[in-house]
Amino acid sequence: MSSEGEAVKVEGGHISVTTISMSGPESSNGQFSYSSSGVRISVSSEPQDEDSTDAEISKIDFTQHQYEVNMRNKKKRSSGQCDQAKEQERPMSWEGELSDSEMVIDTSTNNVDENSSSLDLQSSRDSIDTLRNVSIKTEPLKTELFHTMEDQRVLDLKYTVPLQSHQRSLSMNRISVLTDSNSLLARRPSSPSHYDAHPEVQNLTIKKEQLSGGYYGPERQSTVRELKSEPTSSVDKLLGLHGSPLMGRLPRVQSSASTDSAVHSMYTHSVYSSPSASPRPSRHYTPSLSRNNSDASHSSCYSYSSEFSPTHSPVQSRHPHVVYREAAVFPASPAHDEDADGTDDRLHHHQGISRQQLINSPCPICGDKISGFHYGIFSCESCKGFFKRTVQNRKNYMCLRGGNCPVTVATRKKCPACRFDKCLGCGMKLEAIREDRTRGGRSTYQCSYTLSGAASTGSLLSAHAPATLRHASSLTCVNGPGSYNRGESSNSRLTPDIPPLLQEIMDVEHLWQYNESELSRMSKSSSSPSANPLLAASGITAQNSSADFLADLCNIADHRLYKIVKWCKSLPLFKNISIDDQICLLINSWCELLVLSCCYRGVSTPGEVRVGGGRGITLQQSAKYGLTPCIERMLSFTDHLRRLRVDRYEYVALKFFMQVGKEMLNPANKSKDGEGPSFNLLMELLRGDH
DNA sequence: CATCAAGGCCAC
DNA sequence: GTGGCCTTGATG
Numbered sequence A: 001m002s003s004e005g006e007a008v009k010v011e012g013g014h015i016s017v018t019t020i021s022m023s024g025p026e027s028s029n030g031q032f033s034y035s036s037s038g039v040r041i042s043v044s045s046e047p048q049d050e051d052s053t054d055a056e057i058s059k060i061d062f063t064q065h066q067y068e069v070n071m072r073n074k075k076k077r078s079s080g081q082c083d084q085a086k087e088q089e090r091p092m093s094w095e096g097e098l099s100d101s102e103m104v105i106d107t108s109t110n111n112v113d114e115n116s117s118s119l120d121l122q123s124s125r126d127s128i129d130t131l132r133n134v135s136i137k138t139e140p141l142k143t144e145l146f147h148t149m150e151d152q153r154v155l156d157l158k159y160t161v162p163l164q165s166h167q168r169s170l171s172m173n174r175i176s177v178l179t180d181s182n183s184l185l186a187r188r189p190s191s192p193s194h195y196d197a198h199p200e201v202q203n204l205t206i207k208k209e210q211l212s213g214g215y216y217g218p219e220r221q222s223t224v225r226e227l228k229s230e231p232t233s234s235v236d237k238l239l240g241l242h243g244s245p246l247m248g249r250l251p252r253v254q255s256s257a258s259t260d261s262a263v264h265s266m267y268t269h270s271v272y273s274s275p276s277a278s279p280r281p282s283r284h285y286t287p288s289l290s291r292n293n294s295d296a297s298h299s300s301c302y303s304y305s306s307e308f309s310p311t312h313s314p315v316q317s318r319h320p321h322v323v324y325r326e327a328a329v330f331p332a333s334p335a336h337d338e339d340a341d342g343t344d345d346r347l348h349h350h351q352g353i354s355r356q357q358l359i360n361s362p363c364p365i366c367g368d369k370i371s372g373f374h375y376g377i378f379s380c381e382s383c384k385g386f387f388k389r390t391v392q393n394r395k396n397y398m399c400l401r402g403g404n405c406p407v408t409v410a411t412r413k414k415c416p417a418c419r420f421d422k423c424l425g426c427g428m429k430l431e432a433i434r435e436d437r438t439r440g441g442r443s444t445y446q447c448s449y450t451l452s453g454a455a456s457t458g459s460l461l462s463a464h465a466p467a468t469l470r471h472a473s474s475l476t477c478v479n480g481p482g483s484y485n486r487g488e489s490s491n492s493r494l495t496p497d498i499p500p501l502l503q504e505i506m507d508v509e510h511l512w513q514y515n516e517s518e519l520s521r522m523s524k525s526s527s528s529p530s531a532n533p534l535l536a537a538s539g540i541t542a543q544n545s546s547a548d549f550l551a552d553l554c555n556i557a558d559h560r561l562y563k564i565v566k567w568c569k570s571l572p573l574f575k576n577i578s579i580d581d582q583i584c585l586l587i588n589s590w591c592e593l594l595v596l597s598c599c600y601r602g603v604s605t606p607g608e609v610r611v612g613g614g615r616g617i618t619l620q621q622s623a624k625y626g627l628t629p630c631i632e633r634m635l636s637f638t639d640h641l642r643r644l645r646v647d648r649y650e651y652v653a654l655k656f657f658m659q660v661g662k663e664m665l666n667p668a669n670k671s672k673d674g675e676g677p678s679f680n681l682l683m684e685l686l687r688g689d690h
Numbered sequence B: 001c002a003t004c005a006a007g008g009c010c011a012c
Numbered sequence C: 001g002t003g004g005c006c007t008t009g010a011t012g
Helices: A050-059 A079-087 A114-133 A219-229 A232-239 A262-268 A287-294 A342-351 A355-360 A381-392 A416-425 A453-458 A467-479 A490-494 A500-507 A516-525 A547-570 A579-600 A619-624 A628-644 A648-664 A679-686
Strands: A002-011 A014-023 A032-044 A157-159 A163-165 A168-178 A370-374 A377-380
Touching: A355 A370, A370 A381, A377 A381, A381 A416
Parallel strands: A032 A168
Antiparallel strands: A002 A014, A014 A032, A157 A168, A163 A168, A370 A377
8 A cells, every 4th residue: 555645835935845655565454554754845945134134234344354464463352242242141052962953852832833742742752651551642643743843953853653543553754854954954054144244245246146045034933833834735735746655756846936945955065976066176266375275176075975984084184185175155156167267266256355355354153353264264263263172172062042143253152052053154174173183284175265155155145135045055155165066057056856865865765664574574473463563553552561562562663673774774875884883873873862762751850851942951960860871972973973974864864763763762671871672683783684 | 484274372 | 161372384
């Protein structure tokens, strides 16, 4: 049996792609299918608060940047700034907190889609309760339950235990992926709306098609909410799209001038290892800058391909032989596609910005005075130091305010999470941090003189530029210069399409499903014919609460785990990383599951611990509850992801894995260090013993 | 030798 | 933890 529905909605600046597939062998009585999946790709594109941008730009006195930079000059901080800082003081992020993107469960009570939220939590609890009380609550399948996190940075990956709808019992594998620019780009993104305007904006003549950029403004939340509460059915209805089970068969997302595409943009960075993105000789920006580009060759520094070797830490080795593709200021420029001299030319001809002018610009991160070229972008000394400390000390910051904190000279100390995000978003490169901490010399990572993301795209865009352009710009900037698929035309760039990686993920969707033989095997191994497969999906009431039932649950978990790992291993990127890294990722994700489970189980008390959208779990609290090892491993996991440069989709996959695993885990049988009954199986699977 | 982008130091 | 200043060392 297979029933599918899918929908693509393009409406006023956001794209919602929803795929619902329910497939799997039908039981003999035709009452259930075994799995279903929903995928929603929502891309929002909201205009920034244009007034503020204009205001910022208008405030800039361009003449004041004509002086020569003296890096040694001590900065004088006005008392006004301090006052401002005090006024804007906000809760400080705490080191060690999981970032929003690492936390999946949103317990925020103001979630628009409360039903959905409560259901997901409920289902989580239910799964645990099931294991405890040998009963599973059932909920009717509602497409509108696909929802997203209040915090758009979080890709919301949901899995619910088998649900029932009337006589149908659906094992719902739900992937709800909300992707606006932030959610897309876990650590990479920054909020362009916070980019300060730069004086260069006045010097630039920017063709619209060169820009693919955007801002996110206050409207974002509302739009996201709209998406969240938007029933899938309505999407279907609007588009009248039904019938294709997988994204792969989705009709091309309808193109709209206003939807350029976050969908597209968010994946183009993942494919610039494609022929169209073939490396080109690096060109010097200006003669005076030649040295810096001389060692900047080609290659992507942010690629999904095997180039991103898990064993090759982005942290720069002293003399890595890995070279990086030249960054481009306007990677989306069609005129630049075939122009090997594009970067230079653009800078000179389109912008006429010299290095000196760049240095005279405000730091794209905080707006302070640029002191030089640091870690891939022109930045101020403090942001340089901040980035260095953060990376070297492997800090993990979490924004307490949804990741949209302004980062200015006055506020940059307030939220290191957002500051770091902005550093990355503006193009600072992790690989520029030397692993061996040797001093001096030249760096060989991708190193080209470009405006940073903010300077080159976001703030250089006219505030009156179409929101779509500005929107795409943020994505471009987030991925760093040169992340666009240069082979594409401007038009194709504006055409939303299924992200290849997502496509690849969906291509292995079938791995979630059970075939007849598997079900048969499962049935044979279960304690009673009715208990399995999938606990007789139709009636998991399992009132015969017994050891057998628990054994069946474990059996299901193992089967599920088998599929999960198999699925993970089939993912385009996951399978390309080393076995050690796979293990590391999965093991650590396992720990996160445990922590989440502990939270659900009431280990933590309300107010002290809120998973996702809240304060998170402090280290002290984790110690209190004996969770420190888990927290540490989660942090390690996060760090690992960062070092691997695991991109959003990969992260999606892993989070999905985690969610699924969370649901199927039996917390009671898990030890607190994350190793439980299925752990060995996990290891075996990863090692290919199965 | 000049440059400059790394890391280090240390007062705050 | 921050950020200004210093040292280092590869490069041209």
